[in-house]
């Protein structure tokens with residue numbers, strides 16, 4: 001199965017967190033998994049927060065950010081009855097609220113999931129969870145917005 005990010009058009013595939021065409025990026029890969037989305041990521045030791053073996057919060061935000069917009073694009077596609085191969089809507093983050101519940105460990109596989117909360121035209125609300133094993137480390141609530149097509153001249 002292809003990752004959602006691998007279906008982004010080439011000109012929109014440069015995101016630092018998940019763009020396949022960003023050689024220096026993190027290349028997060030998100031997948032549709034039934035009625036939710038899922039991604040896995042293992043952070044190297046250099047992404048430490050101030051406390052030993054604690055992942056930097058900005059990296060947690062990055063993971064939720066990229067997984068959330070990919071999820072929003074997939075959920076919009078599903079609502080419209082389109083298959084991803086026909087192209088994905090271009091969704092960006094308008095707002096992202098994060099609760100840091102427990103420290104997330106370094107060099108350990110993390111699991112990020114997304115669930116659709118609601119869709120109102122171009123606006124998609126996604127609930128996000130980040131786990132290390134059974135431990136819930138962070139939750140997020142995202143509003144992603146589909147970009148409008150540029151006006152034709």
Ligand SMILES: CCCCCCCCCCCCCCCC(=O)SCCNC(=O)CCNC(=O)[C@H](O)C(C)(C)COP(=O)(O)OP(=O)(O)OC[C@H]1O[C@@H](n2cnc3c(N)ncnc32)[C@H](O)[C@@H]1OP(=O)(O)O
Pocket residue numbers: 008012013015017018065066069070089090091092093094095123143145146147148
């Ligand atoms: C051309 C280049 C394209 C590139 C496309 C690539 C896409 C595929 C690759 C994705 C790769 C992964 C990406 C990782 C995730 C990021 O990191 S994305 C980067 C971080 N995010 C940004 O830079 C977004 C910056 N903000 C914006 O560009 C604009 O504010 C937005 C979000 C596009 C919205 O602008 P707009 O289209 O003019 O929409 P606007 O009319 O202001 O608002 C529409 C509706 O949303 C509501 N709304 C807007 N903002 C908010 C908010 N913050 N809170 C609540 N409601 C809001 C409005 O009230 C309005 O509601 P209604 O009146 O319709 O009920």
